[in-house]
Amino acid sequence: xxxxxxxxxxxxxxxxSLFRRLNEVRRKQxxxxxxxxxxxxxFDEEAPPEVDAIAAGFRFASAAAAAxxxxxxxxxxxxxxxxxxxxEVERTDGPALSARLLRLALERRAERDGVASxxxxxxxxxxxxxxxxRAALAGALAALGEVPAALVHDPDPDVRRAARRxxxxxxxxxxxxxxxxxxxxxxxxxxxxxxxxxxxxxxDPAAWGPVAPAAPLPDALxxxxxxxxxxxxxxxxSTDTVPTSRDRSVLRALFARxxxxxxxxxxxxxxxxxxxxEPLWEHQATESLAPVATPAMIERLLTAIEAELxxxxxxxxxxxxxxxxxxxxxxxAPTEVAPICALLDRAGPPxxxxxxxxxxxxxLRRAAAREEAPR
Numbered sequence: 001x002x003x004x005x006x007x008x009x010x011x012x013x014x015x016x017s018l019f020r021r022l023n024e025v026r027r028k029q030x031x032x033x034x035x036x037x038x039x040x041x042x043f044d045e046e047a048p049p050e051v052d053a054i055a056a057g058f059r060f061a062s063a064a065a066a067a068x069x070x071x072x073x074x075x076x077x078x079x080x081x082x083x084x085x086x087x088e089v090e091r092t093d094g095p096a097l098s099a100r101l102l103r104l105a106l107e108r109r110a111e112r113d114g115v116a117s118x119x120x121x122x123x124x125x126x127x128x129x130x131x132x133x134r135a136a137l138a139g140a141l142a143a144l145g146e147v148p149a150a151l152v153h154d155p156d157p158d159v160r161r162a163a164r165r166x167x168x169x170x171x172x173x174x175x176x177x178x179x180x181x182x183x184x185x186x187x188x189x190x191x192x193x194x195x196x197x198x199x200x201x202x203x204d205p206a207a208w209g210p211v212a213p214a215a216p217l218p219d220a221l222x223x224x225x226x227x228x229x230x231x232x233x234x235x236x237x238s239t240d241t242v243p244t245s246r247d248r249s250v251l252r253a254l255f256a257r258x259x260x261x262x263x264x265x266x267x268x269x270x271x272x273x274x275x276x277x278e279p280l281w282e283h284q285a286t287e288s289l290a291p292v293a294t295p296a297m298i299e300r301l302l303t304a305i306e307a308e309l310x311x312x313x314x315x316x317x318x319x320x321x322x323x324x325x326x327x328x329x330x331x332x333a334p335t336e337v338a339p340i341c342a343l344l345d346r347a348g349p350p351x352x353x354x355x356x357x358x359x360x361x362x363x364l365r366r367a368a369a370r371e372e373a374p375r
Contacts, residue, residue, distance in 0.1 A: 065105060106140055122148060129273040131156040131239050138163035153177045155235055155270055157199075164202040170195045174232060186228045194220035198236070217246065221253040229257050234267045239274025243284045251288035261289070261297050265304050268321040282324045286331040298334045301325050302343050309360060312351035320356050326363035333367065340368040 109117055125137045126148055138151040139162040151163045152173040160173045170192070175183055187195070197220040224232060233254040237247055254260040264285070271281060289297070308322030329340065343364065350361040 062105070106144060126150055131159050131270075131274045134159045135162040149177055156274070157236055157238055158240075161202070166202055168201060170201050171199045172201075174199045174235065176231070176235075179231065183228055183231060186225055187232075191220075191223060194223045198224075198232070217249050218253065221249060224253075226257055226259075229253070230259050230263045233257075233260070234263045237267060237271070239271055239276050241275045241277045242280055248284055248288060251285060252291075255289045255292050261300055265300075265321075265325075268324070272319040272321060276319060278319045278324045279327070282327045282331075285324075286328045289328070290332060293332055293334075295334065295336050298329060298332065298336070299339050301329050302339050305329070305360060305364070306343055306346070309347060310356050312355065312357050313353055314356040316355055316359070320360075322360050323356055323363070326360040326367075330363040330367040337368040340364050344368060 106118060109121070122137065122141070125133060127150075128134055128137075131154075134151060134154060134156070135158045138147055138154070138159050141147045141151070142163055142165050145165075147163045147165070151159060153176055154160050154163065154173070155176070164172060171187055171190075175187060190198075197217055221229075221233065233250050236250045238244065240247075243251075251264070254264055257263075305322050305325045308320070308325070310320075310322065334340070344361065347361055350358040350365070352358070
C-alpha cells in the first residue's frame with residue numbers, strides 16, 4: 001500500500017471508530033423503520049439508498065481495517081462480512097468479497113502478531129451464534145488451508161460448506177464431532193452416489209455447467225438408516241429466510257421417521273439464531289408434518305409449546321419457537337382438542353398486550369375452536 005493511501009486512510013480515524021459510527025446509523029435506521037405503521041418497500045425493487053450506503057460503508061471500513069492492519073477491528077470485519085455482503089455465490093476469480101476481506105484481515109493479523117494470535121479470534125468467532133458469521137470465518141480459514149474441527153463439523157450446512165476444501169470427500173464433517181463410532185460406520189456404508197447427493201463435495205469454482213445428481217434426493221434420504229437419519233437429516237436444514245426445495249425434502253424425510261419430530265424441535269434454537277423467517281418455516285414444517293401427524297405428535301407439539309410459553313409482556317421478536325409451533329397446531333387442525341383445552345386452562349386467558357404469549361394462546365384457542373381473543 002502506498003504511503004499516500006495509508007495517510008489518507010489514517011486521516012479518517014481508526015476503522016474501529018468508523019464501524020461503531022456506521023452501526024449507530026444502522027440501528028437508528030432500524031428504529032425509524034420499526035416506528036412506521038406500514039412498510040411500503042417492495043422486495044422486488046432495489047434496496048433503499050440508505051441501506052446501500054451503510055453497506056458500502058461497512059465494506060470500506062473492512063477494507064481499511066485490513067489495509068491498516070488494525071487488529072482491534074477484527075471482530076467487526078467478521079460481522080460486516082457476514083451481515084452486509086450479499087454476494088453469496090463464489091466467482092471464478094476466487095471467494096466472494098466478504099471472505100476475501102476476512103481472509104486479508106486474518107493474514108494481516110498473522111503477519112503482525114504471529115499465527116498464534118489467530119487462535120483467540122478464531123475461537124471467539126467460531127462460537128458466534130449466527131451461522132453467517134461462522135460461515136464467513138470458515139470460508140476465510142479454508143482459503144488459508146486450516147479449518148478448526150468445530151467448523152468442519154458445524155451443525156449448520158452453510159458453515160460446513162464454507163469450511164470444505166477441494167478434495168474433501170462427500171460427507172466430511174456431516175456428523176457431529178462426538179458421534180459414536182456406529183454412526184460413522186453407518187455413514188461409511190452408504191452408497192457413494194447417495195452420499196454425494198446428501199452432502200456433495202465442494203465444486204471447483206472454475207468448473208462450468210450444472211452437475212447432474214448421482215441419484216434423486218428423496219431416494220438418497222430414504223436410504224439412511226433410522227439412527228443415522230435422526231442425526232444427519234436435521235443437520236441438512238439450512239437457516240435461510242426461505243426454505244428451499246431441498247429443505248422441504250429433508251423435512252418430509254425427517255418427519256416420516258420415528259422420533260423425527262423431536263429431532264426437528266431440537267433444531268429450533270439453531271433456526272432462531274440464523275435468518276430463518278418464522279412464518280415461512282412454519283408453513284413448510286406444517287405441510288411436511290401433515291401427512292404423518294398423529295395425536296401423539298400433536299401432544300408432543302403442545303408439550304414443546306408449553307415449555308416455550310413466555311410471560312406476558314414479552315416482545316414480538318423475529319423468531320419464537322412457541323409461536324411457530326402454536327401456528328402449526330392451528331394449521332394441522334387436530335380433531336382431538338382436549339389436550340389443547342387442558343393447556344389453555346393451565347395457561348389462563350391471553351394477556352391484552354398482543355405480545356408473544358397472546359399470539360401463542362390465540363392460535364391455540366382457534367385450534368380448539370374457542371372464542372377468539374379480541375383484536
